[in-house]
Amino acid sequence: MKTYSTAEALRSALNTARQTGKSVAFVPTMGNLHEGHISLVRRARQLADVVVVSIFVNPLQFGANEDLDNYPRTITADKEKLFAEGTQYLFLPQVEEIYPEGMEIHSKVCVPELGNRHCGASRPGHFDGVTTVVNKLFNIVQPDVAVFGEKDFQQLSIIRKMVRDLLMPVNVVGVATARAEDGLALSSRNGYLNEEQRQIAPVLHRILQETRQAIACGYDSYRELECHARLSLQAAGFEPDYFNICDARDLLDVTPETEEIVILAAAKLGSTRLIDNVTHNLNPSSDWGMLATN
Known part of the structure; x- marks a missing residue:
């Protein structure tokens, strides 16, 4: 598994893979990986020749009083899990790589209506942060297929609409929620x-x-x-x-x-x-x- 911290380096590696006719599947995550994430990686391996996983705790989708600073970060353990699953590429950018001029003046991608209900009503701006970073990651990776969990059904719906609306050549695939034995959705x-x-x-x-x-x-x-x-x-x-x-x-x-x-x-x-x-x-x-x- 090769790890990249810049968009330029990852793009170069993926371009080399594409030149040999390989298809690319992408799994965006915020890390602290559990069995739910791993199920996405396994599905991605079924769908394409090359699997790219990103780990990026996206500050743009966290509200002022949310848990950005305390969000669990377990990079060493995450790398071990991804390596064990045969992930070929890990994208591990710093905030400055994704938002080089800061977030205040950064262009944003918004999915209106759908992003303002349910979770969007109680977390204003959250889904704008999600769609902005996923759009950027799609532009960097340029995947044939992207895999998301169905646990966050609204997020999956919003990403699918963004892809349709912006005519992105990405097949968005949902994977059933992974659960503990007592039914709790893994998170x-x-x-x-x-x-x-x-x-x-x-x-x-x-x-x-x-x-x-x-x-x-x-x-x-x-x-x-x-x-x-x-x-x-x-x-x-x-x-x-x-x-x-x-x-x-x-x-x-x-x-x-x-x-x-x-x-x-x-x-x-x-x-x-x-x-x-x-x-x-x-x-x-x-x-x-x-x-x-x-």
């Missing part, structure tokens, strides 16, 4: 949970599953289901941010034309913010049931 932030909170945390996924089951049984009073779920989360010790039942295509309210729903949830447990989602196909006979039910 770098799970390490913030104390022992008691870690025991409570799987309740978030359980409530999502219960809500999906109610819908599968024909209960379609979605606002009532959302309210009940938020109360259940509070009773378990969470501080709910949102619990929303949406059309999986556009993350808007469910309509009679909706074929696939996604139930999105975010809640704090102590100081740790957890997100998760599940999907449900309302029309099993359609071709739209392609999203993983996680």
Whole structure:
């Protein structure tokens, strides 16, 4: 595995690979890699000849009171995991490489509407930071395919829309959420949970599953289901941010034309913010049931 810290050096290496006809898959991460990240790398290996992984804790997507300074950084362990999975290239830039003139006057990429709801409503500017850095990384790597986890369903939807809108020649592939045995979605932030909170945390996924089951049984009073779920989360010790039942295509309210729903949830447990989602196909006979039910 070769490690590069500049865009110029990585581009040169990838150009050499492309000249021999090799395809490129890209997995952008912020490091502190766990089994969820590794599942993305494994999927990338299936999809292309060359796998590039980036590790960059992007300050542009963190709010003023968020955990940028405390975000876990485990570069040595991350490198060992990536090497073991056969990753060929690791891009490990410094902030100055990505934002050479600083972030205040840096051009930004915005996906309107979709980026302002759900997580975007409580984390203003977050998704502008995500789309800006992913756009830059795509321009540096120029991948044939990019692999993202479905745990952050809204982020995946936003990146797919950005790629469509800007006519980027990148195939964006989602991979089902990796979970612990008790159902908790794997996340770098799970390490913030104390022992008691870690025991409570799987309740978030359980409530999502219960809500999906109610819908599968024909209960379609979605606002009532959302309210009940938020109360259940509070009773378990969470501080709910949102619990929303949406059309999986556009993350808007469910309509009679909706074929696939996604139930999105975010809640704090102590100081740790957890997100998760599940999907449900309302029309099993359609071709739209392609999203993983996680």
